[in-house]
Amino acid sequence: MDTDRDEIEADSVGVSTTRKTFALLETLKDEEGVTIAELTDRTDLTKSTVYRHLQTLTDLGYVIERDGRYYVGFRFVELGEQARSRKVGYTAAKRAVFELGQETDERAVFIVEEDNEAVYVHRYGSLSNTMIGHRRPLHSMASGKIILAEWDDDAVSDYVDSVGLEAVSPNTITDSDALFDELETIRDRGYAVNDQEHMDGLRGVAVPVYTPDDEFLGALAAFGPTSRFTDEYVHDDLRTQLRDKAGEIRVTLAYG
Numbered sequence: 001m002d003t004d005r006d007e008i009e010a011d012s013v014g015v016s017t018t019r020k021t022f023a024l025l026e027t028l029k030d031e032e033g034v035t036i037a038e039l040t041d042r043t044d045l046t047k048s049t050v051y052r053h054l055q056t057l058t059d060l061g062y063v064i065e066r067d068g069r070y071y072v073g074f075r076f077v078e079l080g081e082q083a084r085s086r087k088v089g090y091t092a093a094k095r096a097v098f099e100l101g102q103e104t105d106e107r108a109v110f111i112v113e114e115d116n117e118a119v120y121v122h123r124y125g126s127l128s129n130t131m132i133g134h135r136r137p138l139h140s141m142a143s144g145k146i147i148l149a150e151w152d153d154d155a156v157s158d159y160v161d162s163v164g165l166e167a168v169s170p171n172t173i174t175d176s177d178a179l180f181d182e183l184e185t186i187r188d189r190g191y192a193v194n195d196q197e198h199m200d201g202l203r204g205v206a207v208p209v210y211t212p213d214d215e216f217l218g219a220l221a222a223f224g225p226t227s228r229f230t231d232e233y234v235h236d237d238l239r240t241q242l243r244d245k246a247g248e249i250r251v252t253l254a255y256g
Contacts, residue, residue, distance in 0.1 A: 034069060039070070090110075096110070111146075118135065136168075137166060141204065146191075192219075207219070
C-alpha cells in the first residue's frame with residue numbers, strides 16, 4: 001500500500017511540474033521576449049521555480065535567452081512541422097492553400113479538427129504563420145461547420161453537450177436545432193458559408209477535402225470582408241474554385 005501511495009504522489013508531482021512548464025511556455029508564446037520577473041508575475045510561480053524550468057527548457061533548446069529575455073525556440077518548429085505533415089494529405093493541402101490564395105487574392109486556410117476544436121494547419125494571407133496551430137470553435141466557422149457536417153447526429157449532439165454553442169459574434173449559431181438545420185443544408189449542397197458568424201464584417205466559404213479512399217481529410221476555406229464577399233462571389237465563384245482545389249488535392253494523393 002505504501003508503494004502505491006508513493007507512486008500516486010510521484011505522478012501528482014510529475015503532472016504539477018508539467019503544468020508549470022506549459023504555463024511558462026504559453027506565456028512565452030503570447031509575448032515577444034519576457035524576463036524572469038515578468039514570468040513570475042504572470043504565472044504566479046516563484047522566481048526560483050521559473051528559473052529552474054527555464055534553465056531546463058533552454059538546455060533542451062525549446063527556449064532561448066537573449067539579454068535577459070526569454071523566447072520560444074525554433075525547436076518547436078520541428079515539432080510543429082511534424083504535426084503538419086503527419087498525414088500525407090496535409091502536405092498536399094499546403095500547396096493548394098498557397099495556390100488558392102494566389103489565384104483569388106484572398107485569405108485561404110486548411111482546417112482540421114482536434115479535441116472538438118478547429119485548428120489552423122495551413123494559412124495564406126497577411127501574418128499567415130501567426131495563426132498556425134490556433135484553435136477556434138467549430139460552430140462559428142465555415143470550415144468548422146464542414147467538419148461538423150461530416151459527423152453523425154449523435155456526435156454533433158455530444159459536441160453541443162460538451163462544448164456548448166458559445167456566441168463568438170452576434171451572428172454565431174447558438175441554437176442546437178438551428179445548427180442541425182444548417183448542417184443538413186451543408187450536406188445537401190456540399191459547402192458551408194460563414195456569414196459574419198465568427199467576426200463582424202467577415203464572410204467565408206469552405207468545402208470538404210477527401211482522400212482517394214473517401215476519407216475526410218479536413219476543410220479548405222477562403223474568407224474576406226463582406227464588402228467583397230457578395231452572395232454571387234461566395235456561392236458561385238469561390239465555391240467553384242474551392243471545389244477545384246479540393247479535387248486537385250485528391251488527385252495529387254492518388255497519383256503522387
